[in-house]
Amino acid sequence: MSSVNPSAPFSAEFDPNSQEFSLAGVVRPRSADEIATSLSTLKEAIEEVRGVLYINVKRLIQMNNTAFHAFVRVVLDACRARSDLRFVIITSSVVGWTTRMFAHLNKLEPQITVEVYDSKFYPGQNFVENTSFIPILRTQTKMTWRHERAILPRHGMRPGIVMADICCGIGDFAVLVQKEFQPARIVALDHSKASLAYARDVAAGFGITDIEYTYGDASEMLLEDNQFDLVTCRHSLQIFNRPDVLLGELYRICKPGGRVYITNEKNSHCLGEPRSQSIQWTYNEVAKLFSHFEMDVELGPKSRRYLVDAGFEDIIVETFMVTNLDGDPRDFADVIMAWEDVYAGEMAVKRGDSAEFIQRFRQGFQDHIFAALHPKGYAGWPIWVASGRKPL
């Protein structure tokens, strides 16, 4: 065996502005001496802060008992020496053992509390992880797959590759990819346990056993560096408040020479005839509504800039328009109906919009459905597809 340690690098950092000491990566020392510098950083942080010291272990992938005892020793000693100081340890719901191990500290010292980082993952999380979003995801994938199955090979999809579908939702895209392209391995990650449960049921129903569905935080994944030939992330950068952070994670897990494939929308460009003005007004308002919740559903054309800034090369950008002429126009109408339910029925209400606004807002969706189902009508939903290659 090689003597090189292949595990994720370990880091211990203190941010005095947020009074947060962060541990990340894999730390399995043989003795506490090997992490003396990190222990000193913690001691210095304790000396410097007032009130509360946050200890962030969300990105701590592995920590052996040697390291755990050493760090805990410093914290427990500080509790006994400084009754004015509180410690808040932030663990991740993804890395289960950290929550179990650190939770005991509160039994030893009431000055220590442990919080599991989960519910405030990103501002729009409650909307997109609600089970009411499942019908949207299912009908959307049905509509977009007709286009993407032809587009994907231009962006690195081919049989036998190792791929990850990040923010996989209900996993239907992964199932379609598995059936159409037969990659050697698919890891499909999402932060919604309800969606993952649905995904596993769907896969089981199709007799598909080789998709690895995993619960995780897309902006801080347990997946290791440089392991996938293709990383797909569809309709998701646009609903993160920090798309650059998410893209950085996609870059990290992509192999050098592999590609990251993203799809996003520009909602204000949804269109329809007849009743185009009402439709246009509503979709302009959709963009504003998402912006209120720190989501950018106008991100599509910005994909190239994001990919360039993240360090990708050989960037390919293309667009396609899902329309009422793709198959059954009722499918298109179903998508719009699902949007109306969530955007007007939940998000606008949550924003505190007036009944008059919501009525006009709903009318645009209804007019879009009218255009889709009209025998001479045309209704469209544009999607921006982009991918970039991670440099060798």
Added chain:
Amino acid sequence: MHVAEKEPEADFEPLLQLEMEMGTFLSDWHHCDQLSTFVARMISHNRTDPVRHSNFFSSALNELLEVLFRGGSPDGQIGCAVYRQGPTERVKLTFPCPPRQRHFLNEAVAKARRGDALARYLDSISADLAPTRDAVLLDLAINFDALIHLEDSAPSSITLVVDLPLEGIVT
């Protein structure tokens, strides 16, 4: 007494088995990390959430390997076998064990099985500067819901058997 006769893994499906010279194993501390990561990945791929199961399993197996590393002598072989029954993985670590060490190991396993294991575990966190063998086995019992026992192996060897019901914890 918690040393049982070696019994066949009647209801457990064998998943993986490897052997290594103790001298080779003890030549590099990183072998604990490398072996635990490799074995965890191999046996977790068909669990409900392979990535998180692998992370959890690696954490437990690494602790066991570190215990062996710290107390090991360079003679003989280390054997690591993993079995599965429903939501539980059974890890069997077989290694050379002189009588004196066997006694201490038996004591540590007994402590991890007792009703006051949590109190002992909290004491170890609170008081010990570095984790002892007892503390590691208590950690597995408390944080990984592990059931631990010992089996007699070949002369001068012993097998540490650890049942880890991680599938239920992870999902």
